[in-house]
Amino acid sequence: MVTTLRFVSLLSVLAVIGWLLLAESARQVARAEDDVLTITPVTARVPQGGTALLAIRAPGATAVRVRQGETVFPADARGDDRWEGVVGVWMETKPGPLALTVEADIEGRMLTAPVAVTVTKRDFPIQRLRMSRSQASKYEAPSVQEEYRLIGAALRHFTHGRAWLGGFKRPAAGRVSTRYGTQRYRNGEKVGIHKGIDIAAPKGAPIYAANAGSVTLRRDFGLHGRTLVIDHGGGIAGLYLHLNDFGVSEGQVVKKGQLIARVGSTGAATGPHLHYALYAHGTAIDPLLMETMPAGW
Ligand SMILES: [Zn+2]
Known part of the structure; x- marks a missing residue:
């Protein structure tokens, strides 16, 4: 009786050791497979x-x-x-x-x-713009570099756990008067590439957040006018320029479609419009291509 018990307990000890060995090898196999990126x-x-x-x-x-x-x-x-x-x-x-x-x-x-x-490959339009000397001089103001620095830093800001979900809704109603990628000549001189879209809309027209996020910059600039940057998280940020007035404060969390500002012509603008741009890790992307997203994004 005693011998049998001892035998049984020896068997169970062996069984436990065997199970542990099996479990260990199974875990290692799983880990090796998991290593694949x-x-x-x-x-x-x-x-x-x-x-x-x-x-x-x-x-x-x-x-x-x-x-x-x-x-x-x-x-x-x-x-x-x-x-x-x-x-x-x-x-x-x-x-x-x-x-x-x-x-x-x-x-x-x-x-x-x-x-x-x-x-x-895509084709991008060319646009020739006449601008008054006083409007054009806003591009040469010494404060412009500081505007670009602050906006650039806000657009490159990265936060984990994106707030954006699904397509980026066009933030204002109206005709797209200048598309992304338009090569611009101001008073006959090539001045660069349009990094967002311009939406022609009357002064005071509502502007809604294209997607969920938080306001990381709210400033009144000489060149860009009243400016908002929304960090949508995961590397995507949105820029809204020439605003007439603000509807949100810096640090505020916004939902997709929430009223954030009204259309204006502050800064260097030839008339009331919204300049709306999206950036991925600081690179300007076409907002019209972000309006629909693949399933699950
Ligand atoms: Zn613009």
Whole structure:
């Protein structure tokens, strides 16, 4: 009886050891498989001015980045080992394959994986603009550099856990008078590329937040006029210029479609309109291409 008991207990000890060994090997197999960094380009072909969306699975990663040449920006941590990358494709990007790499820090190692995204060509319009000497002189004011610095910093600000969900609604009713990517000549001189869209609307017309986010900049500038920047999270920010008045304060959380300002012509503007622009990690993207989003985004 005693012997039998001892035998049974020995068997159970062996069984427990065997189970532990099996469990350990199963865990290691699972870990080896989990090491694979998987990236799904949600948008494998992106037009110039578009945005590449990357769905990334990186089990155990503490940080995930997207590298585009010398530029590196963070991917958005979405929980459950899921990360998202948004890559703004500037309108002058050469058509063809875009050199993108995803880097993930997993258990002290850096895993990298290339991403296949192809940029397709688009045509952009040319616009010739007459502007009065006093309006044009606003571009030369010494305060302009400071405006660009403050706006640029707000547009490049990154926060994890995007607030934006679904398409970016056009923030004001009216005709698009200048499109994204328009090459602009002011008084006969090439002055650059239009980085957003202009919506012609009467002074005082309501402006609504294109998507959810929080107000990171609210300033009254000489060139840009009354200005709002909304951080939508995950690397996307929205810029609203030439506002007549503000409907929100800095730091305020806004919902998609919430009234944020009214149309004006403050700063250097030839008439009342809204300049509305979207940026991905500081790169201007075409807001009209952001109006519809793939399912789940
Ligand atoms: Zn504009």
